[in-house]
Amino acid sequence: MRTLILLALAGLGAQLVDGSLGMAYGVTSTTxxxxxxxxxxxxxxxxxxxxxxxxxxSGxxxxxxxxxDWRVVAKIGVPGAIGAFAGATVLSSLSTAVAEPAMSLILLALGLYLLGRFTFVGFSSRNLGKPLRKRFLSPLGLVAGFVDATGGGGWGPVGTPAILASGRLEPRKVIGSIDTSEFLVTVAASIGFLAGLGSEGxxxxxxxxxxxxxxxxxxxAAWLVRHVPPRILGSAVGGIIVLTNTKTLLGSDWIGAGGxxxxxxxxxxxxVWAAALAYSVREHRRNAAREREEEAAAAAGTDVKEGAPSA
Known part of the structure; x- marks a missing residue:
């Protein structure tokens, strides 16, 4: 019963993060x-x-x-489902001795990416409003779906930053579209696992x-996506994933590190994790203060212009 309660709490926490960041439910839960x-x-x-x-x-x-954005969902979701089915088939055929450290390595890489991406990189809005092309979304979906199934997570960590980096879709719609299209990916991956493992697996x-x-x-989570600082959450989740999977790798036959x-x-x-969190919090506060100053300056400029004719 204790394990079930912990899993339910883990699922709740993972979905809060996933729904706010567009990633990390699968990676966190699988870890x-x-x-x-x-x-x-x-x-x-x-x-x-x-x-x-x-x-x-969530969708x-x-x-x-x-x-x-339903156009993004359609363009990335179907290729993602194909990649997820292929990834589930590959993972089902691997032995546990090979699969466990291999999966931990994938999760570690995703964790490092999350930690670095959200600690040091902000969102670019220069290309906001430009269309996202199928030739970009289809290969992205195929790769993200495959990584998602083989790594136990990865649809969001691969897909969300790639679309955010393009700057063509506002962050909340990137997160919402990735979370919605993930339904197709999870269905395809589940079919692949059931075919490879059977229900007893x-x-x-x-x-x-x-x-x-x-x-x-x-x-x-869908409501919080407009209010929770993604930078801080991303750094926190990335650190947890890195630590947990490093432990698995250090104890595996691949490394077998001593105490x-x-x-x-x-x-x-x-x-490193503590420093990354501190940096994320500091940069978030600094950017928020800068935005408030710019808004205040813009408002003051507007007031001056509006008051000029009556002077």
Whole structure:
């Protein structure tokens, strides 16, 4: 029962982050399942089955708040589903000894990307309003879907930053469109896992617990997307993912690091993570203060111009 409660809380927290950032539900949940000893393919299958429900509710919630561009959903979702089915088939055929460190390596790379992306890089709006072309979205969806299935997450970490970096779609619609199209990806990945593993390879109770937490959080996350600082959340989640998967890799047959080496690595990683969080908070406050000053200056300029004729 304790495990189910923890999974439900993890699903709730992961969906809050995912719905606000457009990423990290799968990566966060899969990392947790691997940490408690779940088979990599079964972990990814369990998470994707839970995501069928969470992405459906999340997509509906984002649509309700006007956060979805359906043209983007169509152009990226179908290729994403194809890539996810292929990725699920590949992962299902790998042995646990090979799959666990391989998946942790993928998750570690995604975690490092999240940590760096949201700590140091802001959003560009120079190209806002320009159309997103199919020749860009289709390959992106194919790669993101494959990584999502093989890594237990990756649709958002690959897709969201790539579209944000283009600057052609406002952040809230990037997040809403990625979350909505993820429904197609999770359905395709789940079909692939069930075909490769069979229903006995999935922990249905754990999937239900993750689903319950995610469904509760989805509407709130869609509302919070306009209010939560993505920079700080991204740094926090990226650090957690890096730490957890580093632990898995250090203890695997690939590395087999001793206690002293592991301790040193953890101390360094915690220090880097703390510094990244502090930097994210500082930069967020600095940018917010700068925006307030610019708005105040613009308002003052408007007042002067409006008052000039009557002077």
């Amino acid at each position: 947790l399942l691997l940490a408690v000893g779940t088979n990599p393919a079964a972990a990814s299958a369990t998470v994707h089955l839970a995501e069928i429900g969470t992405t459906l509710v 509906a919630s984002h649509w309700r708040f006007g956060n979805v 999935v922990n249905w109770t754990w999937a239900g617990a993750l689903l319950l937490g995610g469904v509760i959080a989805a509407p709130l 002293a080496v592991s301790t040193t690595v953890y101390v360094v990683l915690y220090a």
